Amino acid sequence: MSVPEPENEQEGLPPFIKTWPQMxxxxxxxxxVLMLLFYAMMRYFA
Amino acid sequence: MSLIDWTVLVGTLxxxxxxxxxxxxxxxxxxxxxIAGQSLPWYHVCFSVMATQASAITxxxxxxxxxxxxxxxxxxxxxLPLAMVVLxxxxxxxxxxxxxxxxxxxxxxxxxxxxxxxxxALFLLSRGLSTGLSIYAPSIILATILGWDLTWxxxxxxxxxxxxxxxxxxxxxxxxxxxxxIIVTVAMCVAGxxxxxxxxxxxxxxxALKIAGKAGRLNTIDFHFDPNxxxxxxxxxxxxxxxxxxxxxxxxxxxxxxxxxxSIGQSRLGLMMxxxxxxxxxxxxxxxxxxxxxxxxxxxxxxxxxxxxxxxLKNSEYAADYQSLEQKHIxxxxxxxxxxxxxxxxxxxxxxxxxxxxxxxxxESDETQKSLKKDAVALxxxxxxxxxxxxxxxxFLRFVLDRLPIGLIGLLIAVIFSASMGSIxxxxxxxxxxxxxxxxxxxxxxxxxxxxYLMASRLSTIGWGIxxxxxxQYASKLGSMIEAVNILGSLFxxxxxxxxxxxxxxxxxxxxxxxxxxxxxxIGVVLCWWxxxxxxxxxxxxxxxxxxxxxxxxQSFVNRSSAA
Numbered sequence: 001m002s003v004p005e006p007e008n009e010q011e012g013l014p015p016f017i018k019t020w021p022q023m024x025x026x027x028x029x030x031x032x033v034l035m036l037l038f039y040a041m042m043r044y045f046a
Numbered sequence: 047m048s049l050i051d052w053t054v055l056v057g058t059l060x061x062x063x064x065x066x067x068x069x070x071x072x073x074x075x076x077x078x079x080x081i082a083g084q085s086l087p088w089y090h091v092c093f094s095v096m097a098t099q100a101s102a103i104t105x106x107x108x109x110x111x112x113x114x115x116x117x118x119x120x121x122x123x124x125x126l127p128l129a130m131v132v133l134x135x136x137x138x139x140x141x142x143x144x145x146x147x148x149x150x151x152x153x154x155x156x157x158x159x160x161x162x163x164x165x166x167a168l169f170l171l172s173r174g175l176s177t178g179l180s181i182y183a184p185s186i187i188l189a190t191i192l193g194w195d196l197t198w199x200x201x202x203x204x205x206x207x208x209x210x211x212x213x214x215x216x217x218x219x220x221x222x223x224x225x226x227x228i229i230v231t232v233a234m235c236v237a238g239x240x241x242x243x244x245x246x247x248x249x250x251x252x253x254a255l256k257i258a259g260k261a262g263r264l265n266t267i268d269f270h271f272d273p274n275x276x277x278x279x280x281x282x283x284x285x286x287x288x289x290x291x292x293x294x295x296x297x298x299x300x301x302x303x304x305x306x307x308x309s310i311g312q313s314r315l316g317l318m319m320x321x322x323x324x325x326x327x328x329x330x331x332x333x334x335x336x337x338x339x340x341x342x343x344x345x346x347x348x349x350x351x352x353x354x355x356x357x358x359l360k361n362s363e364y365a366a367d368y369q370s371l372e373q374k375h376i377x378x379x380x381x382x383x384x385x386x387x388x389x390x391x392x393x394x395x396x397x398x399x400x401x402x403x404x405x406x407x408x409x410e411s412d413e414t415q416k417s418l419k420k421d422a423v424a425l426x427x428x429x430x431x432x433x434x435x436x437x438x439x440x441x442f443l444r445f446v447l448d449r450l451p452i453g454l455i456g457l458l459i460a461v462i463f464s465a466s467m468g469s470i471x472x473x474x475x476x477x478x479x480x481x482x483x484x485x486x487x488x489x490x491x492x493x494x495x496x497x498x499y500l501m502a503s504r505l506s507t508i509g510w511g512i513x514x515x516x517x518x519q520y521a522s523k524l525g526s527m528i529e530a531v532n533i534l535g536s537l538f539x540x541x542x543x544x545x546x547x548x549x550x551x552x553x554x555x556x557x558x559x560x561x562x563x564x565x566x567x568x569i570g571v572v573l574c575w576w577x578x579x580x581x582x583x584x585x586x587x588x589x590x591x592x593x594x595x596x597x598x599x600x601q602s603f604v605n606r607s608s609a610a
């Protein structure tokens with residue numbers, strides 16, 4: 001199987017993000033922030 | 047429904063269909079029809095994958111789930127952002143660079159025709175049947191509550207999308223998905239605002255959350271590890287990750303959406319935004335259901351929300367039994383109203399002991415009402431063994447019809463249709479593209495013209511539309527088959543994902559080993575389900591890991607026999 005060469009790796013990134021790993025870190029970080037917020041909300045209102 | 051509601055409903059649906067047809071004007075080839083000429087920006091990819099995943103049942107059942115069971119269902123989606131990252135790193139670049147129309151084309155490039163056809167067969171079987179049920183599930187609820195004819199509701203639900211899906215293909219679907227998501231988001235926000243507005247004057251949004259929290263409905267995170275528990279943080283992160291990865295990575299109805307991105311970057315960004323937006327969206331939908339729960343703490347709730355079934359019961363030999371249950375329910379509701387007012391007052395005054403006392407009283411009323419509901423379900427089943435007793439599906443729609451103002455009712459019914467149309471259109475398109483690309487073009491007519499394949503794609507879309515509507519018509523006669531078809535997806539998704547992961551990450555494993563490894567893994571998954579060894583979400587993990595394990599073992603046998 002031969003996969004053609006990659007195109008411009010930075011294409012598609014939002015202006016304030018420089019690489020795709022940074023974008024992935026933001027998505028995973030947001031997930032953990034959301035879980036933390038949900039937990040805090042659950043404890044606060046329990 | 048009033049004339050205004052009908053006007054809003056018909057106007058919204060007509061707008062979606064006309065807009066879809068309008069966007070599909072102009073010349074088309076197969077590339078345009080199946081993957082929109084890979085020309086769409088990230089926000090189309092994002093909203094298209096969201097609209098494909100969010101079916102009508104999402105907007106009917108999820109608020110009901112929030113009402114009955116609280117927020118814990120949100121954990122089901124915790125694996126989704128992780129899956130989006132893996133998709134962006136691995137699946138998206140490979141599919142884009144190989145310029146495939148379907149995910150299954152890649153499997154022949156990597157393995158052989160046998161593995162490709164095996165996964166195509168699994169996909170067509172499970173997606174064809176489940177799309178029929180996607181038409182039936184909201185139709186039966188709308189037909190029951192609004193008194194519509196089920197056959198015509200099924201036909202309307204299944205055929206409206208055919209108008210723009212057949213004429214415009216993927217481009218029309220992506221553009222209408224964007225409209226549908228805007229309509230759905232606006233309507234759900236307005237519905238959430240209206241629920242808070244309908245609460246007593248001295249009860250605000252934060253007060254409602256306090257009541258919900260004390261009643262155990264803000265149970266968003268559960269750290270307790272239990273393989274038989276459907277929703278906890280571990281099943282969400284691990285089981286959910288495998289489920290979402292297999293759904294988004296190997297189900298053509300989703301692969302076909304992100305293949306429309308004009309570049310790898312645009313497809314990736316669309317998936318990343320889905321990873322950021324999906325959990326908050328699901329949280330808000332569940333929160334609307336929790337707010338409806340708070341509303342019914344201050345206002346009398348029906349014992350059973352599916353009024354059609356209770357009306358049948360009231361005219362049956364079980365009428366006296368049901369009346370007795372209703373009287374107990376009314377007494378419990380009165381206790382609950384005293385408890386919720388006492389709880390609100392105690393929280394305002396900061397009396398900890400009083401808060402605990404009223405909280406216990408509120409939970410006791412909740413338990414009593416759940417128990418009475420179980421008794422009512424048993425009576426309904428006795429009276430009508432084929433009755434739909436999953437009351438969570440009826441909670442939100444009943445609330446909308448009974449409590450929301452004219453105009454908004456029509457808009458929320460339009461939301462249910464829109465959501466349904468979004469997922470059905472993507473399913474028709476994926477079934478047609480798989481049929482034409484993986485079967486017709488591969489095995490029947492290898493060298494026909496572009497216009498021939500375009501016509502074949504259109505006819506295939508119509509054919510699958512008719513098939514799915516027929517499945518929807520017969521779904522009511524299938525009874526427990528509905529549950530069986532839902533389980534069917536879980537039985538196959540993990541195995542299909544395993545095949546793709548072997549293809550991407552285990553380069554030394556060939557087609558023969560993968561084929562036999564996946565056949566043995568499928569038997570293993572079926573046995574796990576048959577002996578009820580675990581909750582269904584974990585079947586995706588088991589199926590995937592078994593394929594990888596068995597394929598590696600099979601490859602070592604293949605290597606030995608080659609060496610000998």
